[in-house]
Amino acid sequence: MTVERLLPSAEAYDLLALVREIAADELAPKAAQVEEAAQFPRETFRLLGRSGLLSLPYPEEYGGGAQPYEVYLQMLEELASAWLSVAVGVSVQSLACYPLAVYGTDAQRDRWFAHLLAGDLLGAYCLSEPQAGSDVAAMTTRAMLSDTAEELQGPAYVIDGTKAWTTHGGEADFYTLFARSSPDRTHGISCFLVDATTPGLSFGLPEHKMGLTASTTTQVHWDGVRVPAERRIGAEGAGLRIALSALDSGRLGIAACAVGLAQAALDAAVTYAKERTQFGQSIIDFQGLSFLLADMAAAVQTARSTYLDAARRRDRGLPFTTEAAIAKLVATDAAMKVTTDAVQVLGGYGYTRDFPVERYMREAKVLQIFEGTNQIQRLVIGRALAGSPPGER
Amino acid sequence: MNIVVCVKYVPDATADRTFDPADRTVDRVNVPGVLSELDEHAIEAALQLAESGDAEVTALTVGPAGASDAIKKALQMGVDKGVHVTDDAIHGSDAPATSLVLAKALTKLDETSPVDLVLCGMASTDGGMSVVPAMLAERLGRPQVTFAGSLELSDDRGTLTIRRDGEAATETVEATLPAVVSVTDQANEPRYPSFKGIMAAKKKPVETWSLADLGVAASEVGLAVAWSTVESYAQRPPRQKGTVVTDDGDGGRQLVAFLAEQKFV
Numbered sequence: 205m206t207v208e209r210l211l212p213s214a215e216a217y218d219l220l221a222l223v224r225e226i227a228a229d230e231l232a233p234k235a236a237q238v239e240e241a242a243q244f245p246r247e248t249f250r251l252l253g254r255s256g257l258l259s260l261p262y263p264e265e266y267g268g269g270a271q272p273y274e275v276y277l278q279m280l281e282e283l284a285s286a287w288l289s290v291a292v293g294v295s296v297q298s299l300a301c302y303p304l305a306v307y308g309t310d311a312q313r314d315r316w317f318a319h320l321l322a323g324d325l326l327g328a329y330c331l332s333e334p335q336a337g338s339d340v341a342a343m344t345t346r347a348m349l350s351d352t353a354e355e356l357q358g359p360a361y362v363i364d365g366t367k368a369w370t371t372h373g374g375e376a377d378f379y380t381l382f383a384r385s386s387p388d389r390t391h392g393i394s395c396f397l398v399d400a401t402t403p404g405l406s407f408g409l410p411e412h413k414m415g416l417t418a419s420t421t422t423q424v425h426w427d428g429v430r431v432p433a434e435r436r437i438g439a440e441g442a443g444l445r446i447a448l449s450a451l452d453s454g455r456l457g458i459a460a461c462a463v464g465l466a467q468a469a470l471d472a473a474v475t476y477a478k479e480r481t482q483f484g485q486s487i488i489d490f491q492g493l494s495f496l497l498a499d500m501a502a503a504v505q506t507a508r509s510t511y512l513d514a515a516r517r518r519d520r521g522l523p524f525t526t527e528a529a530i531a532k533l534v535a536t537d538a539a540m541k542v543t544t545d546a547v548q549v550l551g552g553y554g555y556t557r558d559f560p561v562e563r564y565m566r567e568a569k570v571l572q573i574f575e576g577t578n579q580i581q582r583l584v585i586g587r588a589l590a591g592s593p594p595g596e597r
Numbered sequence: 598m599n600i601v602v603c604v605k606y607v608p609d610a611t612a613d614r615t616f617d618p619a620d621r622t623v624d625r626v627n628v629p630g631v632l633s634e635l636d637e638h639a640i641e642a643a644l645q646l647a648e649s650g651d652a653e654v655t656a657l658t659v660g661p662a663g664a665s666d667a668i669k670k671a672l673q674m675g676v677d678k679g680v681h682v683t684d685d686a687i688h689g690s691d692a693p694a695t696s697l698v699l700a701k702a703l704t705k706l707d708e709t710s711p712v713d714l715v716l717c718g719m720a721s722t723d724g725g726m727s728v729v730p731a732m733l734a735e736r737l738g739r740p741q742v743t744f745a746g747s748l749e750l751s752d753d754r755g756t757l758t759i760r761r762d763g764e765a766a767t768e769t770v771e772a773t774l775p776a777v778v779s780v781t782d783q784a785n786e787p788r789y790p791s792f793k794g795i796m797a798a799k800k801k802p803v804e805t806w807s808l809a810d811l812g813v814a815a816s817e818v819g820l821a822v823a824w825s826t827v828e829s830y831a832q833r834p835p836r837q838k839g840t841v842v843t844d845d846g847d848g849g850r851q852l853v854a855f856l857a858e859q860k861f862v
């Protein structure tokens with residue numbers, strides 16, 4: 205079902221029409237099969253890149269679309285309704301570009317940003333480690349400023365360690381990396397922009413996941429990777445602040461993805477409930493079932509309103525950390541509940557792979573986990589209520 | 598070089614298409630309209646020719662107010678400018694009348710800067726007649742090269758060679774420019790607009806012409822002078838349920854009996 209949207213400009217309506225066309229013709233028909241085969245849909249991302257959908261929220265002067273979050277997120281929602289792995293990929297791309305966009309110097313942006321946004325390059329975000337998930341500051345990957353004689357090309361950091369759970373690991377063209385440049389727990393982390401072809405980078409085998417199987421997730425091994433100091437984004441030690449600030453925006457992306465997924469599940473459930481008859485009538489005419497659908501619709505709409513409100517705050521330059529955490533919490537919990545209920549509406553058929561709702565249910569789970577688990581979102585919200593600084597995620 | 602692509606605004610084939618009960622013409626008001634998918638192949642062909650050399654591409658449409666959406670889509674894909682011929686008197690026009698209006702509009706365009714190539718889709722997805730390109734060529738007195746499965750321009754851009762895929766044979770047909778060509782859906786894969794294309798389209802010029810601008814009298818077009826009329830129409834009957842054969846040992850025999858009954862074997 206086409207979601208009726210209130211958009212801020214005529215161009216945004218045209219943009220969303222394009223996104224729907226691409227989603228319906230290029231994403232939706234492939235999703236089930238490519239997810240089953242667990243292949244990374246690199247070509248689909250190239251098409252999105254050519255269409256300008258990988259750079260929408262970034263400035264025009266670097267080749268971006270200069271769209272407000274209110275519009276960018278609704279694009280993500282539409283993509284997610286057709287194919288969650290692709291929408292998550294676009295969100296991760298935005299996350300990977302964020303540090304350079306916001307904390308890079310003019311010189312760094314001039315040098316790399318247009319290149320990152322030009323056409324079809326894809327980014328990855330290396331923050332988590334095997335032993336440092338919710339507790340990011342427990343990271344041990346080291347970035348040592350090297351002063352050996354071989355620094356003819358200027359100073360460089362040498363990176364050693366292992367990053368876990370990297371979306372687009374092995375597939376990305378660039379990696380936004382967070383690594384420890386000094387032992388200080390929270391002020392010893394720095395951020396780097398690393399080209400995928402840099403020697404010493406290698407990748408683990410893709411994780412075997414319960415869902416989102418077309419989105420490749422791997423460990424990234426950093427083995428004496430030399431990164432020129434000019435590729436450090438922000439001050440030395442500012443990495444954790446940059447990472448958390450990027451996640452504020454990233455969480456809005458995940459919230460929008462969750463709403464798109466929930467909308468797809470709701471649509472599938474409503475369509476089925478109108479067609480399926482039991483006891484001589486359409487099951488949607490049983491009040492018991494229609495109330496379930498009504499709750500699903502209410503959850504989807506509530507989640508959409510919540511992320512859009514946070515997005516509009518962001519677009520006006522207001523603080524939105526708490527609102528983003530609330531949006532991520534509300535939207536991903538809604539997606540989990542709505543997709544689970546969609547399986548219920550389809551009964552036994554919903555439990556089979558002949559219908560998409562069981563996949564939606566498997567996919568929804570990860571939304572409650574990454575970019576800060578929903579416990580961590582509560583922690584962020586709780587800290588704001590207590591009046592203490594946001595701190596770690 | 599000047600290329601004009603004739604495009605049509607048609608009811609979305611994925612929506613429930615219907616007729617206007619008042620005059621039994623295609624309902625273009627209550628069904629969402631789109632640029633005919635088949636015309637996107639003509640646009641793509643024009644853009645590819647333009648990219649391989651210097652050319653300006655114009656999209657031309659004849660249709661009601663909403664038809665400007667077809668122009669908009671063409672501009673978003675990369676066409677340089679648009680012309681929209683619209684006039685209440687055109688409502689209900691058949692293929693001969695439509696080709697008259699298109700021919701007059703093309704002649705008017707030709708006067709300001711000569712049109713080297715006119716591209717059309719292979720058919721409209723609503724009328725499905727496929728005859729407008731041929732009629733247009735006849736009216737303009739230009740070579741007609743229909744159902745091009747591929748297009749190639751000579752180096753001096755004076756001759757066009759197309760491949761025409763038939764059931765029994767494939768023909769290679771050559772024509773001197775200026776010519777009128779219809780392009781099949783096998784010729785290419787139409788591009789999607791990009792967001793930059795969407796933004797650029799807003800700044801591209803679109804002219805709106807009436808019949809008077811073209812010197813066409815209202816009495817020459819419209820439902821009243823159409824050569825054929827729709828007498829009646831009916832919804833396509835819902836599809837019959839398929840036959841399920843349960844194999845209790847004689848499944849094969851049942852299948853053969855079914856196929857024989859349907860005269861497939």
Ligand SMILES: Cc1cc2nc3c(=O)[nH]c(=O)nc-3n(C[C@H](O)[C@H](O)[C@H](O)COP(=O)(O)OP(=O)(O)OC[C@H]3O[C@@H](n4cnc5c(N)ncnc54)[C@H](O)[C@@H]3O)c2cc1C
Pocket residue numbers: 296328329330331332333334335336337338339368369370371372413416421570573574575576577578579580583
């Ligand atoms: C498919 C996928 C893709 C990912 N992509 C990326 C990526 O691209 N880049 C990246 O850097 N990371 C990525 N991640 C990692 C993800 O962000 C982490 O998995 C997540 O932050 C949780 O960390 P963890 O898995 O180590 O769990 P843990 O932190 O060990 O948490 C285990 C449990 O303890 C709870 N818990 C932990 N601390 C607290 C607390 N203080 N209070 C209450 N409960 C707590 C958690 O909520 C959770 O339920 C991805 C993960 C997945 C599954």
